[in-house]
Amino acid sequence: xxxxxxxxxxxxxxxxxxxxxxxxxxxxxxxxxxxxxxxxxxxxxxxxxxxxxxxxxxxxxxxxxxxxxxxxxxxxxxxxxxxxxxxxxxxxxxxxxxxxxxxxxxxxxxxxxxxxxxxxxxxxxxxxxxxxxxxxxxxxxxxxxxxxxxxxxxxxxxxxxxxxxxxxxxxxxxxxxxxxxxxxxxxxxxxxxxxxxxxxxxxxxxxxxxxxxxxxxxxxxxxxxxxxxxxxxxxxxxxxxxxxxxxxxxxxxxxxxxxxxxxxxxxxxxxxxxxxxxxxxxxxxxxxxxxxxxxxxxxxxxxxxxxxxxxxxxxxxxxxxxxxxxxxxxxxxxxxxxxxxxxxxxxxxxxxxxxx
Numbered sequence: 185x186x187x188x189x190x191x192x193x194x195x196x197x198x199x200x201x202x203x204x205x206x207x208x209x210x211x212x213x214x215x216x217x218x219x220x221x222x223x224x225x226x227x228x229x230x231x232x233x234x235x236x237x238x239x240x241x242x243x244x245x246x247x248x249x250x251x252x253x254x255x256x257x258x259x260x261x262x263x264x265x266x267x268x269x270x271x272x273x274x275x276x277x278x279x280x281x282x283x284x285x286x287x288x289x290x291x292x293x294x295x296x297x298x299x300x301x302x303x304x305x306x307x308x309x310x311x312x313x314x315x316x317x318x319x320x321x322x323x324x325x326x327x328x329x330x331x332x333x334x335x336x337x338x339x340x341x342x343x344x345x346x347x348x349x350x351x352x353x354x355x356x357x358x359x360x361x362x363x364x365x366x367x368x369x370x371x372x373x374x375x376x377x378x379x380x381x382x383x384x385x386x387x388x389x390x391x392x393x394x395x396x397x398x399x400x401x402x403x404x405x406x407x408x409x410x411x412x413x414x415x416x417x418x419x420x421x422x423x424x425x426x427x428x429x430x431x432x433x434x435x436x437x438x439x440x441x442x443x444x445x446x447x448x449x450x451x452x453x454x455x456x457x458x459x460x461x462x463x464x465x466x467x468x469x470x471x472x473x474x475x476x477x478x479x480x481x482x483x484x485x486x487x488x489x490x491x492x493x494x495x496x497x498x499x500x501x502x503x504x505x506x507x508x509x510x511x512x513x514x515x516x517x518x519x520x521x522x523x524x525x526x527x528x529x530x531x532x533x534x535x536x537x538x539x540x
Contacts, residue, residue, distance in 0.1 A: 197266045198273065198281075232305060241280040241489055242304040243268050244297055246287050248313035249334070249366070252451050258284035261311055268310065268333075268485070276486035276529050278493065280308075290319045301326055306493050308333055308485065314366040318404050329492035329499075332367065336500045337481035338449070339371035340488065341520070342427060343379055343505070344512035345447060345479045348519050349425075349468040353444040357382035358424030365389035365405055368429035368449065376427075377411050378502045379509075383425070385411045393417050428455045437464040444468065447479055470519055477519040483512055487532030494533060495540045507535040 185193070204213050211217050225231050232238030247261030265282030272280040283300070287293045297307055297320070306329040309317055321332055331337070350356075360383045362373045373387050387394045387408040394401065394409040395417050401409060420426070420435070425445040428435055432453040437460050440446055444467045448454035451472035461469045470479045488508050491497065497504060511531040515521040521528055 191263060197263075197270045231302070236279055237303060237305050239277070239279050239493065240304050241272060241278055241306040241308055241493070242283045242297075242300050243272075243280055243308045243310050244283050244285065244293070244300075245309075245311045246285055246293065247311060248288070248316070250311045251334075252453070255313065258286055265310060268308070268482075271482050271523075272486050272489060275524075275526070276490040278486070278489060290316060290323060293320045294323045297324060298326065301328055304328065306331065306489060308489065310334065314370070315402050315404050317367055318370075327498065329489070329497055331485065331489055331492060331500060332371075333481055333485050334367035335371035336505060337484045337488070338368040338429065339375040340484045340505050340509045341479050341481055341512065342372045342447060342449070343375055343509035344483070344516075345470050345477075345519055346376070346425070346427075346445070347509065347513040348516055349445045349470070353467050355424050355444050359383065359422070360385045360425040360427065361420050361423040362387045363420060363426065363428035363434055363455070364430035365394060365408055366429065370404055370408060372427055372429065373408055373411055375502065375505055375509075379506055384413060386414075386416045386423075387411065388420055392419070430455055437461075440464045440466060447471065449479060451480075468519065476522075478523065479520060480523060482523045483520065483528060484508060484532070487511070487529035488536070490529055491533045491536040491540075495537060497536075497540060503539040504536050507539045508532045511535040 221234050243265045245261045245265055247258040248255045250256050250261050250264055262282055262284045265284055269280035269282050272278040285296050287296055309321060309332045317332060324330055360376060362369050362385060365387050369387055373385050377385050393416050394405055395412050395415050396409050398409060420439045422442050424443060426440055426443045427447045429449045431450055432455060435456040440461060441464055446461050446466045446469050448456050448471045454471040458469050470477055472480050512528060515525055515528050515531055
């Protein structure tokens with residue numbers, strides 16, 4: 185059965201079920217008994233204690249930057265968000281719901297997300313175009329956790345893979361090229377810079393290296409240009425480590441000569457194949473495709489969201505993200521653990537708790 189037929193048969197991968205038996209508990213779960221519960225909350229009691237709020241997450245997307253597809257719109261994004269909800273539920277026991285919205289401006293998205301706060305215990309921003317998503321994240325004023333998976337999740341799994349990759353190669357210091365300056369590239373570059381100061385980082389967008397001499401950069405790219413301490417303005421060449429969150433074909437064998445570690449994270453088609461990378465001398469290669477050593481956000485967001493809900497962490501801080509990356513790396517026998525490894529969620533929660 186192909187993918188479309190599979191989804192047609194299911195008519196959605198998730199559903200809502202009842203925890204209580206309606207027939208034996210009707211007067212308690214609904215009128216008249218439930219009025220006492222509403223009164224309890226209205227008088228200052230915790231909605232998290234008596235409702236779905238404490239264990240629920242809204243996955244909010246407007247479908248403008250769906251991984252591998254681009255701007256396909258909110259309805260086409262829905263199957264992707266359903267899949268994320270399924271992973272959150274199965275792997276971390278979180279009740280997650282996809283909310284794909286017809287909203288294109290910062291003001292519209294912020295208004296919708298802030299209006300959701302009474303119902304949900306956390307928010308995941310997903311597949312919203314850059315730089316709009318950064319503007320939304322900055323403008324949100326919530327008392328519940330907010331996690332931007334394309335930024336925070338990608339950075340965490342990439343750092344986890346790099347921790348283990350550096351155990352396999354003799355590279356203790358050097359230069360890292362981050363190819364792609366969207367949400368993923370931004371998150372990766374910022375977290376790697378915090379984690380290991382032995383490596384200099386240069387971020388590349390479609391026009392070349394982000395340096396302090398580039399003019400008319402948006403604010404988030406100005407931040408990335410500040411990481412380029414040597415003010416490098418040349419091509420992608422001669423780097424020890426290359427991490428690409430760009431598009432298929434963004435890298436060539438000529439680009440990557442000399443690199444010992446290469447992560448090609450474009451999904452479902454990587455920037456360069458494993459075969460081409462190994463022919464160019466790459467020792468450790470990873471990509472976002474399904475299979476062994478997959479570098480994929482699905483290893484991160486269930487456990488990290490579980491930690492954010494349990495520990496009431498409103499915003500991911502570098503120490504939380506590094507702890508999560510170290511947890512994922514710890515669970516791997518090689519570069520990365522399999523996504524279905526049930527140890528990962530618990531290990532992330534344990535290590536993030538230590539840093540909270």
